[in-house]
Amino acid sequence: MPKDSGIGASSKRREDVRFLTGAGNYTDDINIRGQAYVYFLRSDIAHGRIKSIDTSAAESMPGVVRVFTGKDFEGVGGMPCGWEVTDKHGAPMQEPPHPILAQGKVRHVGDPIAAVVADSLEQARDAAEAIDVDIEELPAVLDMKAAAEEGAPLVHDDLKNNICYDWQLGEADDDKVNEVFSNAAHVTTLELVNNRLVANPMEPRVAVAEYSRGTDEYTLYTTSQNPHVIRLLMCAFVLGLPEHKVRVVAPDVGGGFGTKIFHYAEEAFCTFAAKACNRPVKWTASRSEAFMSDAQGRDHVSKIELALDADNNFVGLRTHTYANLGAYLSTFSSSVPTWLHGTLMAGNYKTPVIQVNVRAMFTNTVPVDAYRGAGRPEATYQLERVIDKAARELGVDPVALRRQNFITQFPYDTPVALTYDTGDYNGTMDKLEQAADFAGFPARRAESEARGKLRGLGVNCYIEACGIAPSNIVGMLGARAGLYDAATVRVNATGSISVMVGAHSHGQGHETAFPQVVADMIGIDESMIEIVHGDTSKIPFGMGTYGSRSLAVCGSAMVKATEKVIAKAKKIAAHLLEASEADIELKDGQFTVAGTDKSVAWGDVTLTAYVPHNFPLEVEPGLEETAFYDPANFTFPAGAYACEVEVDPETGQVTIERFTAADDFGNIINPMIVDGQVHGGIGQGIGQALLENCVYDENGQLLSASFMDYAMPRADDVPFYTVDHSSQTPCTHNPLGVKGCGEAGAIGSPPAVVNAVIDALQSGGKAVDHIDMPVSPSRVWAAMNS
Amino acid sequence: MYNFEFKNPSTIADAVAALAGEDAQALGGGQTLIPTMKQRLASPATLVSLGGIPELKGVCVEDDGSIAIGAATTHATVAREVADKYPALADLAGHIGDPAVRNRGTIGGSLANNDPAACYPAAVLGSGAAVVTNARQIPADDYFQGMFTTALEEGEIITSVRFPVPQAASYQKFLQPASRFALVGVFLARFADGVRVAVTGASEDGVFRWTEAEQALNKEFRPDALMDLRVNPMNMIGDLHGSKEYRAHLVGVMTRRAVQACI
Numbered sequence A: 001m002p003k004d005s006g007i008g009a010s011s012k013r014r015e016d017v018r019f020l021t022g023a024g025n026y027t028d029d030i031n032i033r034g035q036a037y038v039y040f041l042r043s044d045i046a047h048g049r050i051k052s053i054d055t056s057a058a059e060s061m062p063g064v065v066r067v068f069t070g071k072d073f074e075g076v077g078g079m080p081c082g083w084e085v086t087d088k089h090g091a092p093m094q095e096p097p098h099p100i101l102a103q104g105k106v107r108h109v110g111d112p113i114a115a116v117v118a119d120s121l122e123q124a125r126d127a128a129e130a131i132d133v134d135i136e137e138l139p140a141v142l143d144m145k146a147a148a149e150e151g152a153p154l155v156h157d158d159l160k161n162n163i164c165y166d167w168q169l170g171e172a173d174d175d176k177v178n179e180v181f182s183n184a185a186h187v188t189t190l191e192l193v194n195n196r197l198v199a200n201p202m203e204p205r206v207a208v209a210e211y212s213r214g215t216d217e218y219t220l221y222t223t224s225q226n227p228h229v230i231r232l233l234m235c236a237f238v239l240g241l242p243e244h245k246v247r248v249v250a251p252d253v254g255g256g257f258g259t260k261i262f263h264y265a266e267e268a269f270c271t272f273a274a275k276a277c278n279r280p281v282k283w284t285a286s287r288s289e290a291f292m293s294d295a296q297g298r299d300h301v302s303k304i305e306l307a308l309d310a311d312n313n314f315v316g317l318r319t320h321t322y323a324n325l326g327a328y329l330s331t332f333s334s335s336v337p338t339w340l341h342g343t344l345m346a347g348n349y350k351t352p353v354i355q356v357n358v359r360a361m362f363t364n365t366v367p368v369d370a371y372r373g374a375g376r377p378e379a380t381y382q383l384e385r386v387i388d389k390a391a392r393e394l395g396v397d398p399v400a401l402r403r404q405n406f407i408t409q410f411p412y413d414t415p416v417a418l419t420y421d422t423g424d425y426n427g428t429m430d431k432l433e434q435a436a437d438f439a440g441f442p443a444r445r446a447e448s449e450a451r452g453k454l455r456g457l458g459v460n461c462y463i464e465a466c467g468i469a470p471s472n473i474v475g476m477l478g479a480r481a482g483l484y485d486a487a488t489v490r491v492n493a494t495g496s497i498s499v500m501v502g503a504h505s506h507g508q509g510h511e512t513a514f515p516q517v518v519a520d521m522i523g524i525d526e527s528m529i530e531i532v533h534g535d536t537s538k539i540p541f542g543m544g545t546y547g548s549r550s551l552a553v554c555g556s557a558m559v560k561a562t563e564k565v566i567a568k569a570k571k572i573a574a575h576l577l578e579a580s581e582a583d584i585e586l587k588d589g590q591f592t593v594a595g596t597d598k599s600v601a602w603g604d605v606t607l608t609a610y611v612p613h614n615f616p617l618e619v620e621p622g623l624e625e626t627a628f629y630d631p632a633n634f635t636f637p638a639g640a641y642a643c644e645v646e647v648d649p650e651t652g653q654v655t656i657e658r659f660t661a662a663d664d665f666g667n668i669i670n671p672m673i674v675d676g677q678v679h680g681g682i683g684q685g686i687g688q689a690l691l692e693n694c695v696y697d698e699n700g701q702l703l704s705a706s707f708m709d710y711a712m713p714r715a716d717d718v719p720f721y722t723v724d725h726s727s728q729t730p731c732t733h734n735p736l737g738v739k740g741c742g743e744a745g746a747i748g749s750p751p752a753v754v755n756a757v758i759d760a761l762q763s764g765g766k767a768v769d770h771i772d773m774p775v776s777p778s779r780v781w782a783a784m785n786s
Numbered sequence B: 001m002y003n004f005e006f007k008n009p010s011t012i013a014d015a016v017a018a019l020a021g022e023d024a025q026a027l028g029g030g031q032t033l034i035p036t037m038k039q040r041l042a043s044p045a046t047l048v049s050l051g052g053i054p055e056l057k058g059v060c061v062e063d064d065g066s067i068a069i070g071a072a073t074t075h076a077t078v079a080r081e082v083a084d085k086y087p088a089l090a091d092l093a094g095h096i097g098d099p100a101v102r103n104r105g106t107i108g109g110s111l112a113n114n115d116p117a118a119c120y121p122a123a124v125l126g127s128g129a130a131v132v133t134n135a136r137q138i139p140a141d142d143y144f145q146g147m148f149t150t151a152l153e154e155g156e157i158i159t160s161v162r163f164p165v166p167q168a169a170s171y172q173k174f175l176q177p178a179s180r181f182a183l184v185g186v187f188l189a190r191f192a193d194g195v196r197v198a199v200t201g202a203s204e205d206g207v208f209r210w211t212e213a214e215q216a217l218n219k220e221f222r223p224d225a226l227m228d229l230r231v232n233p234m235n236m237i238g239d240l241h242g243s244k245e246y247r248a249h250l251v252g253v254m255t256r257r258a259v260q261a262c263i
């Protein structure tokens, strides 16, 4: 019987009531009396030297409050990067400045050159058109390999080249790796592109800032996944403001997918301008601006080699990746192709020798940073594609080849720095085979063929490192932040509870799932618990939401804080029941004395905590506890996915007929929310695999600059999914045994789709062993006919 | 968007008079024009709405059996009202954009704009329809003059479009994955006196008639009749959604499918 409340129940998402009835409060809904509007004049040139900017005409235009250029920010810090990567020679990465408004040069189309603050947005735009900017165009650096060459034009004149770092992980001894490969019975090599993506959350970015001269306090409302991180970065590194005078609020946020983690120039600008203009200042990105200013995702070019012995055991793996960072280092950009990518190259397999090489490049494109999965999809895609290719080359069943090489003993230390605590990859694959009905595939293929279509089945596994992250480990690896989280459980006098959490919900359903945990621990109804998030003036210092960390890290802090609350409540109950604290039990919202029928209700204890007439003298009144939680390890959700496609051999059109996901997320709090997270992730993965592509032309102009050319997945591009998360090996090191489910779908699905397309084409006798994503009709047709 | 004057005439004559003003532009459903203005890529001084002119709206059957569609008739109305009279045309109209676009966008706006990937131009050229304006009647073969270019004079407005009804017809649209306009769209109409094949989405010269295919089909109306025909890729559009060769190939596939649908 499915539960109807508490842990394991598919409680309906309470936040949806406001979202679905138009009662949400998004940043753009916030309007402050007297606010002025910002319009950013952005570069329409990918790379150029600014010779002059004349703002005099603009300044005298109607409604203009003030015009800002890079000059106004000389002496103000630039946008910081939160992770220092050390290259393979032990040197720190090259870290160029990232000014709020361009200084000296423009480095990508969309780079802000000037900002106009005016009474209305249209007036600001009018004035921006009157700004006279003289830019000497320079050759744009776009191709990553060319950018790495000696003598290539420099994106940043002060750096020695365009290489941010040359990084390596795993086996450092090249000779040893070479030996593994030369002794191998079979080597499969694949070169592939992980296509650049634009996250495109439904809500574009917005920032509204106000400054009070009376109190010297700032408030920034912003579309962020982590308001405390924004406050810290902006105060400490950019504007030099005292943290206690700055409040950052991320109200309802309409999707983030990673691109709203980062601290953006526009946020710092609005905060700065609010004081400089002594007026509240508002900026709302247009969709076009989002395309050229939101950090983009992926964009790797890789070569991967897999060595197998005569029994088809994986004996070695080597990768060489070029990772595009764009023109500037966005907040966590440097960590994505390295510690979030290289560490995942072992996948679910016991390959003994692994060497990962990553060269991160500056180019004249929009900065690239974490996008749903962040590094892990890039790792999974390479690995699961090369394994599939190897199986085809060797004529063995791709599933059997995977099973043969699965890690089966836990904990398992990979050769690329991680320790997997638990998993059951064969068990999860068993679930997939059942749920996806592998047995029925031949009949379905025959049916498709009868209609003139090619049908393919693609399977792959994935593993991800989530619950980011143990602070001591990431600190060692270069993170400039801790990655714990925090929760305060405030019990009100009448027994209801407000839980203030550092995690931020922007679609994940925390407001529903988190109360399920606390409700179960105390034995009261979920509706008595409310989650408060997104406002630095209300919540404890938490690191926010990304990396499938909210429940595993912040949820663990919440459990710890709730445990503290219960421990204190037991003291009070013991006093009221005139019993020993050790004998008090809490069940179904009742404190009882073990072995007796004496009891006192939750609400009576909480009331006593705030009306402490009859109270233990050694206990403080009130009932409110805070806990911070720093995880001991990452969590390792893993799974196996299967995709069935049909290919129209005449047009190359691919349609997804079935998609099945078998995931091991450990324990599950709300199965319906987990289904939803997986559905959304797979939707984005299918988007990457079939449709989405961010393309620049040779001059650095963004060709896919709107939805007319950037293909987002629509409802009819995706099938009804089958999602099975009954394979559960609970995480061994967090109190809930949860692993995280937010990114799995996006990580696990692209290789399944591409493997399926290749399977379909080969079944039709086409000698095609790889097509780069997006596997669009034109690419499939070209591959079939080349 | 820049500021502009807005005029809402109720007769064709008033609209034409208003359009004679400096920098005046007709407004149909605004599905193309308004986004362009919002991006500040167009800045008419006056917008003359055609949406309030009853004579420009609706569908009727003429004495000769042809269908006349008022220029300000929305795609949704066409999809509904010609469903039994000219199913292929209704099918085309019913698959333009999304419901919001179909409830605002008009046949006149689409034809005046003549986007090289738009659907209606294929139907008009494929049917051998006539574009009727406030001043004259323009045969389809003379109306389309290349991408975003038509025979319309400055200030001339389309008032209606007259479609002869074929014995059989089919519109085969292969979607551009992002915009869902036609990457290649083929409108094929079979009349007693011959077959017409019009192709949209594919050519750098905008919608065109594939005359070789028409001749082959006039001899023998079956898909295989086209097997040996190729469209020259040279004048095809090549972009991030498909190469010239791919579009040329799709013209063949979509035309064969249109024939199949008419048998």
Ligand SMILES: Cc1cc2nc3c(=O)[nH]c(=O)nc-3n(C[C@H](O)[C@H](O)[C@H](O)COP(=O)(O)OP(=O)(O)OC[C@H]3O[C@@H](n4cnc5c(N)ncnc54)[C@H](O)[C@@H]3O)c2cc1C
Residues within 6 Å of the ligand: B025, B026, B027, B028, B029, B030, B031, B032, B033, B034, B050, B071, B072, B095, B096, B097, B098, B101, B104, B105, B106, B107, B108, B109, B110, B112, B113, B115, B117, B118, B119, B120, B156, B157, B158, B159, B179, B180, B181, B182
């Ligand atoms: C999301 C989206 C998807 C779309 N998908 C498709 C698609 O799949 N296929 C397709 O064919 N189209 C598609 N369109 C375009 C749509 O059909 C538009 O409606 C059409 O292109 C313009 O028609 P309109 O009535 O909106 O014209 P407007 O935008 O109002 O005007 C367009 C131009 O025509 C002029 N004009 C308007 N009416 C007249 C007239 N009667 N006489 C002379 N000039 C006139 C205007 O001055 C302007 O220059 C799509 C549009 C959008 C926004």
